Amino acid sequence: MSRKEDQPGMTVRGAAVAEQAFQVDLRGVVDLLSRHLYASPRVYLRELLQNAVDAITARGAGGRVEIETGGGTLRVHDDGVGLTADEVHTLLATIGRSSKRDELGFARHDFLGQFGIGLLSAFLVADEIEVVTRSAKGGPGAGHGGKHAAVRWTGLSGGSYRVEPAERDQPGTTVTLRARTGSAELLSPPVVADLARTYGSLLPVELTVDGVPVTGDGPPWRVAHPDPASRRRALERYCEDLYGFTPFDVVDLNVPEAGLTGVAFVLPEPVSPAARASHRVYLKRMLLAENVEGLLPEWAFFARCVVDAGELRPTASREALYEDELLDSARQGLGDVLRQWLVRLSETDPGRLRAFLRLHQLGVKAMALHDDEMLRIVDRWLEYETSAGPMTLHEFRRRHPEGRFSASVDEFRRLSAVAGAQGVGLVNGGYVHDIEIIERLPALDPDIRLTRLDPSELTTTFGVLDPAAELRLRPFLAAAQRAVERLGCEVVVREFDPASLPALYLTSRDAQFREELTRAREDADELWSGVLSAVNATTGVERPQLVLNHRNPLTRRVTSLGGGGPVPGGGTTPHTPRYGLVELAVQALYGQALLLGHHPLRPADTAVLNRSFIGLLEWAVHSPEAPSEHG
Numbered sequence: 001m002s003r004k005e006d007q008p009g010m011t012v013r014g015a016a017v018a019e020q021a022f023q024v025d026l027r028g029v030v031d032l033l034s035r036h037l038y039a040s041p042r043v044y045l046r047e048l049l050q051n052a053v054d055a056i057t058a059r060g061a062g063g064r065v066e067i068e069t070g071g072g073t074l075r076v077h078d079d080g081v082g083l084t085a086d087e088v089h090t091l092l093a094t095i096g097r098s099s100k101r102d103e104l105g106f107a108r109h110d111f112l113g114q115f116g117i118g119l120l121s122a123f124l125v126a127d128e129i130e131v132v133t134r135s136a137k138g139g140p141g142a143g144h145g146g147k148h149a150a151v152r153w154t155g156l157s158g159g160s161y162r163v164e165p166a167e168r169d170q171p172g173t174t175v176t177l178r179a180r181t182g183s184a185e186l187l188s189p190p191v192v193a194d195l196a197r198t199y200g201s202l203l204p205v206e207l208t209v210d211g212v213p214v215t216g217d218g219p220p221w222r223v224a225h226p227d228p229a230s231r232r233r234a235l236e237r238y239c240e241d242l243y244g245f246t247p248f249d250v251v252d253l254n255v256p257e258a259g260l261t262g263v264a265f266v267l268p269e270p271v272s273p274a275a276r277a278s279h280r281v282y283l284k285r286m287l288l289a290e291n292v293e294g295l296l297p298e299w300a301f302f303a304r305c306v307v308d309a310g311e312l313r314p315t316a317s318r319e320a321l322y323e324d325e326l327l328d329s330a331r332q333g334l335g336d337v338l339r340q341w342l343v344r345l346s347e348t349d350p351g352r353l354r355a356f357l358r359l360h361q362l363g364v365k366a367m368a369l370h371d372d373e374m375l376r377i378v379d380r381w382l383e384y385e386t387s388a389g390p391m392t393l394h395e396f397r398r399r400h401p402e403g404r405f406s407a408s409v410d411e412f413r414r415l416s417a418v419a420g421a422q423g424v425g426l427v428n429g430g431y432v433h434d435i436e437i438i439e440r441l442p443a444l445d446p447d448i449r450l451t452r453l454d455p456s457e458l459t460t461t462f463g464v465l466d467p468a469a470e471l472r473l474r475p476f477l478a479a480a481q482r483a484v485e486r487l488g489c490e491v492v493v494r495e496f497d498p499a500s501l502p503a504l505y506l507t508s509r510d511a512q513f514r515e516e517l518t519r520a521r522e523d524a525d526e527l528w529s530g531v532l533s534a535v536n537a538t539t540g541v542e543r544p545q546l547v548l549n550h551r552n553p554l555t556r557r558v559t560s561l562g563g564g565g566p567v568p569g570g571g572t573t574p575h576t577p578r579y580g581l582v583e584l585a586v587q588a589l590y591g592q593a594l595l596l597g598h599h600p601l602r603p604a605d606t607a608v609l610n611r612s613f614i615g616l617l618e619w620a621v622h623s624p625e626a627p628s629e630h631g
Contacts, residue, residue: 092153275301404450487604
């Protein structure tokens, strides 16, 4: 390191120690840029364009940027403010200078660049950078026809540079790069033209590549059209060219505090909420990146945006947005715009809103968890599965003031037909966010009542048998109870619709809790098994019920078998020792009720189901005349 004796010293143990300057290894800086800051060396052209546009902005007049290619050489000309010789030494030769815009006395707000390292990105594709510049403010020799006003700065990737007089008639700057070995393709005409269109097509200056115009009419959402329909068609074509799909709808975006305008394209197909949505972001009409994440709230995964922002800050690589309060505020503002779009749809085009909800209901549901306006839209327009068919929650409550909701899809599927037949309205609350939304409905109206269904409630709506019939069924019920006793189930006989259903397995929430506790105890180690046993001992003794439907013809025939006894044909079969027909039939109905109700099968349930099937099959093929194996 070099000593700087003219700097204020520091005293260490009584001795004066001079301050020293850092030595900068430019090759190491370039390697750092290429490996850790920039995602690709292709950004070199963006940085050159950025410097050119900033120079034009500093001069304060509409300008022109010309790019010339050929023979492995790239030249970028601008008619911006240019630099004096002193500014060249100060700004181009000092690594880490925050921004030439500050040094020139202009507000950072007006410029694209923020970090003053953009020119170094040219070393990603070249070993030498030549800058010929002439200041619009004049310079040494300006009084002699401006011959010495222009300056040539040549920087080498090894870390050295030289400054010398140059010839340039007009203010502005020309940057020249010569491709290093392996980088020629990045400076080839087709690649340069493609990069210029990608990064600079919306710039507010005239940009050409080898004489071919790149910039056009500016951001597509700002282009004037004769009517809204033609503007909509133009933006749809823009979306098709950019993203490859025709949008469901186009939403104009505007967040003034972030200087942000643009459009959101609503996806025409369902998309997973877990998919990471990325957006095309311009800063002062220079492309920042094509895949910026975090621009919209997480619930707005159904939209892809193209925006231009004047106030948001880029990260050091200028390939993402800096996470700060302004970005968070802009994100909320964009969410408000999309929310207002949905509200307008509900007021002006309900059919289109329903079509949108069918595609992207999860996003709207997520909004409804915190937003009363979105909750009202979900309540009035989003269709739910109910025991009376698809309908909105608003319509369901009108038909069923004392309606219930299920906690899971399986519970709804096994109970909806039975609940509907008994006149109990049931809505499926088993999908994502549904229970939270249903429980939030009183926020719209305190009188709204939708309570969770306890399956055991349904038995109170079933018809009971007359006393004489119950008396006749006592022997059967005793035998049926013995058949399922060790399964922890209680058998009852009721009358209910639909009559085609022979049996129904019902378990209360308390019984479900006990079953889960029992399974957890069986899987736990000795310590936790003891703890869970103690918890289990404090819970009630309510058991699940196997409800046999007396309206079902098959069930009535089973109940008419009486108290059981040996299998018809004499004695027992080899696989059903001491089992009567009643036991086999009841266990078969038990297994069928579990399967139809999508209940989980324990090992004991599976064994009983298999045993009853084999037993009934053997009974069905048994010949009374055949000699018994045990006779």
